[in-house]
Every structure is written in structure tokens, then in C-alpha cells.
Amino acid sequence: MTQAQQTAVKHDAIYSVNQFNLWYGQDHALKDVTFDIPQNQVTAIIGPSGCGKSTFIKSLNRMVEMVPGIKMAGSINYKNKNIFDPKYQVEELRTDVGMVFQKPNPFPKSIYENIVYGPKIHGIKDKQTLDNIVEKSLKSAALWDEVKDRLHENAFGLSGGQQQRLCIARSLAIEPDVILMDEPTSALDPISTLKIEELVQSLKEDYSIVIVTHNMQQAARISDKTAFFLNGEVIEYDDTNQLFSNPSDQRTEDYITGRFG
């Protein structure tokens, strides 16, 4: 690779993870994790239960810090700044990085109030501006047509799949650059899953997406890059097509062909 190409690749990374380690007490949950997460791409994190996928994705927005007794080493750079540097302004991550969880978790409020919650915290008060944010976010999350006539009804009245798209819309309302998704379809039926998968594909035009998934077909269908984690280590990180069609490590091959996990 030429110097110019190396620079181009570097520039393309929204996150650069370098020798990142994390311990829960004595439990070494992430070991020397090193790879770049590219901008405007979908990066899938796969691996068997307990391999550190959730710990890793929660490190990307510093949510992992809420767990008492953790220890970390190495760095995670976001837009070229180490997010664990004591001088780092964590507010940047809070506004830049949205998160969607395994189980849809709307607030017990109306659909409208769910979306405007974040923007209001960021000081937006003008009703027309908030109305526009609601419409734009719901359209981007492919939910607008289904809910435009019931915006002031409680979000709990939506189906599970609709609630998850509402949570995606809520994360879009703060105009993030990155969306982290921790098994966003594992609680959903196949049709809702398909809708979220299509949505993820369309969102990458405007956002960088990291998705943890147990479902290897899903990773193969929707991601550009895949990282295979095992016992806290990244065993292989590559273009998704390459990793699934021609893995370079026997353990990756064993996992993707269903020999364990």
C-alpha cells in the first residue's frame, strides 16, 4: 500500500481502536483490540456469547464506564481524539453517537415526545423546528407513514418492530454521526427484522453504523466490514465478503460454519 493510500484509509476511519483492553475486576474482557471503524459504512461485530461484543460497543460511547470496578488500557480515538483522555469532552460523544439497544426501550411518552426529548435537552424549543425534526427523523427511520396520524399517542401502543424503529428515529433526532446498535433485531419477528436491515442499509449514506449481531446471515447481508471476536480478542477483521467467503483464520471458519457458538 502506498503512503497516499494509507493516509486515505486513515482519513476514512471515524474510530481508530488501538491496543484497547478492558477488565471487569479480574475478568479480562477485551484484549488488545485494534482496528479502524470506517465512516459511512456498516461494521458488524460477531462472535459467541460472552466474547465481549457488548462491552466493546459500549466502550465506543463510554457507556461502559458506568460499570464499577472496570480498568482500561490502550486507546479508542473518535475523530482523531482519544475518548478516554481525561481532557476529552464527553459531551462530543453524547451528541455525535446514538445508541439502539437489544430491546426497544421507548420512553413512556407519546411518539412525538420520544423524538423531541433529545433535541429539547439540547435547547431546541421552537415548535416548528421540533415538528420538522419529528417528521424528518420518522421518515429516515421508515416509520412516518405508519404513525403520522397518531404522533400524540403513547409509544407503547406500537408493535415491537415499530418501537425499535422509533428508537432509531429517536437516536437520529440529535443528528448523530454514528449509530451503535446492540443486537437491534434479536427481539423482533422476521418482517420487522427485514425492515430494520433495510433501514440500516439506507442509513449508512448519512451515518457510520456499528452493529452487534448474533445472526451471521444478518452480518453477511448488511455489513461492509466484520470483526470476529472470540474470548475478548479480535480474531479477524476484514471486508464482510472476504471474511465470510474466505476467512484467514481457522477459528473464524469454524464459527461461521456453525462448528461452535
Ligand SMILES: Nc1ncnc2c1ncn2[C@@H]1O[C@H](COP(=O)(O)OP(=O)(O)OP(=O)(O)O)[C@@H](O)[C@H]1O
Ligand atoms: N457488568 C459486568 N460486570 C462484570 N463482568 C461483566 C459485565 N458485563 C460483562 N461482563 C463479562 O465480560 C465478558 C464479555 O461480556 P459481554 O456482555 O461483553 O459479551 P457479549 O459477547 O456481548 O455476550 P452476549 O452475546 O451473550 O451478549 C463476559 O465474561 C461477561 O461475563
